[in-house]
Amino acid sequence: MKNIFADIPENLPDELMETVLQSSGFRLERIVSRGHCSPDGFWYDQDENEWVILLQGTAVLSFENQETLIFLNPGDYLHIDRHQRHRVEQTARNQDTVWLAVFYS
Numbered sequence: 001m002k003n004i005f006a007d008i009p010e011n012l013p014d015e016l017m018e019t020v021l022q023s024s025g026f027r028l029e030r031i032v033s034r035g036h037c038s039p040d041g042f043w044y045d046q047d048e049n050e051w052v053i054l055l056q057g058t059a060v061l062s063f064e065n066q067e068t069l070i071f072l073n074p075g076d077y078l079h080i081d082r083h084q085r086h087r088v089e090q091t092a093r094n095q096d097t098v099w100l101a102v103f104y105s
Helices: none
Strands: 016-023 026-033 049-056 059-063 070-072 077-080 086-091 097-104
Touching: none
Parallel strands: none
Antiparallel strands: 016 026, 026 097, 049 077, 049 097, 059 070, 059 086
């Protein structure tokens, strides 16, 4: 047995991304952010669909060609179609932001 909130390093210079479960065409990742965001000008453009839920902390996402920012709180989730360019604008600085992300074909 493991705990999704356990084993988070005290020093976290980069976002922590860990594969929790994987099979053909499916990957579940735990992502831990601590004030991390996408670099200026960087957009995620993934070959897979993504479903993500925020378990702890807060985050702000943006999508290319959309003016509205998406504010996420614990329990909020969303689906991101493959090649839907997006970025992380902000995550909580004073606590860990813990995500679960499902990537699938």
